[in-house]
Amino acid sequence: MTDDRGAPDDLNAATIEAVVKGRLGRPLRYLDETPSTNSEALGWAQAGAPEGALVVAGHQTTGRGRWGREWFSPAGTALTFSLVLRPPLDPSSAGLLTAAVGVACAVGIRSSSALRPRLKWPNDVMLDGRKVAGILLESRVEAGRIRAVVAGVGVNVKTLTNAPTDVAERATAIADHVERPPSRALLLADILAGLEDLYRDAATAGFARRVIEEATGLSEVLGRGVMVRLAGGGSLEGRAERLTSRGELEVRTEDALVTVHSGEIERLRTS
Template identity: 35%
Template sequence: MKEGFLRHAVTDGTTIDQHILEIFRATPGEVVSGEELSSKLKISRTAVWKHIRNLKTLGYRIESVPSVGYRLVAAPDLLLPEEISAGLVTERIGRQIVAFNETASTNETAFKMAEEGAPEGTVVIAESQSRGKGRMGRRWESPSGVNLYCSIILRPPILPLQAVQMTFLSAVAVARGVEETTRLSPTIKWPNDVLLSGRKVAGLLNEMGAETEKVNFIILGIGVNINMEQNQFPADLRHPATSLRIESGRPVDRVDFARVLLRELDTLYASYLAGGYGAVRDEWLARCAMIGRRVHVDYRDSAVAGLATGIDEYGALLLTLDDGRVERVLAGDVKLA
C-alpha cells in the first residue's frame, strides 16, 4: 500500500490481532495467560508474543505479567479498524476498513480502490490528509489525530442523475451521529454541510464512477471536526467552523463517533435500497434550517434570492422567486437573506 498505510481489517473478527483484542475485552482489566491465548487462537506461544508485540507497536498498552500472562491496559487514541469494528454490527458498510496515518485524500484512495474492485461498504479512513478535498475544489483542513476523515465505497443500482441522493443520505447519517454522541441538535445546510450553532461541523463530498446510464460506484466522502480547539482552525475559518468538542464542551471519542456514523449510514442505505429516496429526503428536509426561509445563493458570477421550499429528486434546491417562479438551483453557496 502507499506511504502512510496504517492498518487493514475485516470487521467480522477474522484477524488474529482482532481475536486477541476480543479476548481481552471479554474480561476487562484481567490478566489472560499466554497458554489461554495460544489455545483459543490455535497458534504457538511464540506467535502469541509476536501478535502482542504488534499490538503494542500500534499503540495498545498491554502489560506483560511474568509467568502469568497479559493485560490490556488501554487502547490508543487512533482510528484503528480493530477499535472501530468492536461491537459494529452492519449489513454492508464497514465490513472492511482500511486505515492510514496519512493519505493525500481518502476520496482519492477510495476511488482508486473502487476502480480496482473493492467491495461495497469498504471504508477508507485516515488520521490526516495532505490534500483533503472540499466542495467546489476547496481545500479541507485535515490536522492529524483530532477529526474524522473517511470515505465509503457504495455500488447502488441507480442512474447517474440520482447519485446526488447519496449526499443527502450522508448528511442525515452525520446529523444522527452528532445527536447520538453529543446530545446536541445539528442542522443541515444545502447541499452538503452539517451545522452546530450555525457553524460548520461537517462537510460531505461525494464522487462517482459511472457510465452513461449506470453508476459503477459512489464514494461518500465525510469530514467531521471532532476534537479541534478554536485556535487550531485557520484564521479565515474560525468564525464559520466549529467542532463537536467546542460545542459540547468536552472531548468526544472519535472511535465511538466513527462506529455510530457507520451504523447510521448502513441503516439509512438499507432503507434507501428497500424503499427509495423518500424517507431520506423527508428527514433531510426536517433537519434543514433553511427550508421555509428566504435565502441568497451565489454561484460564480451569478446570484439568486428567494424562498427555499424544498429539494427535488435530483438534489436541486427549489426557490420561489419574488415573481412567483420556481427556480431549481443545482450549485452554489447559500446564506440566509
C-alpha cells in the same frame, strides 16, 4: 479510548473494527496519514473494492471539499473517512445520496454527543450556525449508470487551533459544545449505522421519500431567505421552499420557482 477535550483518542484499525458492526465499513483500510481518503477510496473502487469498503485516516493532509476547496484538518482533530457505495440509482438521483449521508452524519453526531446538528444544503452539517462537518461525493458513471460513488466525510471532533481566519469564522467542532467529545471510532460507528439504516432501502421506491423527509426535518435552510451561488456561474436570491425527490433545492425568487441542481448557499436570512 480517551475522550477528554484535546487529548488524542485511539483511532486505529482495531478500535474501528471493534465498534463498526454493520455491512458498511467492511473491508476496512486504515491509514495513519494520507493526502486524501477520497482519492484512496476512488482508486480502491476502480480496482474493484466492494460496496461498503471504507478508508479511514488518522490524519488527512490535503483533504478536499467541493469546488476544489481544501479541508483544514490538523492532526488528531477530525474524523475523516470515505465509503465506497455502488447504489442502484440513476445518476440524476445522486443528490439523494448526499442528503442521506448528511442525515447519517447529523444522526451520528446526535447519538454520540446529544447535540442537535442541522443540515445546510447541499453538503454541510451545522452546529449553532457554524460548520462542524462536510461531505464530498465523487461518482464514476459509465454508460449512463453509476458504477461507484465515494462518500467522503470530515467531522471536526476536537477544537481547531491555529485555523486560518476564514475557517475560524465559519467552522466549529463537537468539543466546542460538549465537555467530553466522543471518540472518533465511536462517532464513525454511529454515522455508519445511521447511513446503513437509510441505505438498505436504496433499491426501493421508499428510499427517496424517507431521505427527503428526514433531510427536511433537519434542514437549516428551508423556509429562509437564501443567496445561492450556482455551479454553472451566477447566483440567485429567494426563499428556500423544499427539497425535491432527487435532493435538489427549490428556491422561490421574485419571478419563478427555480430548481437548483448544483450550487452552494452563501447567505441565509431568517425569512
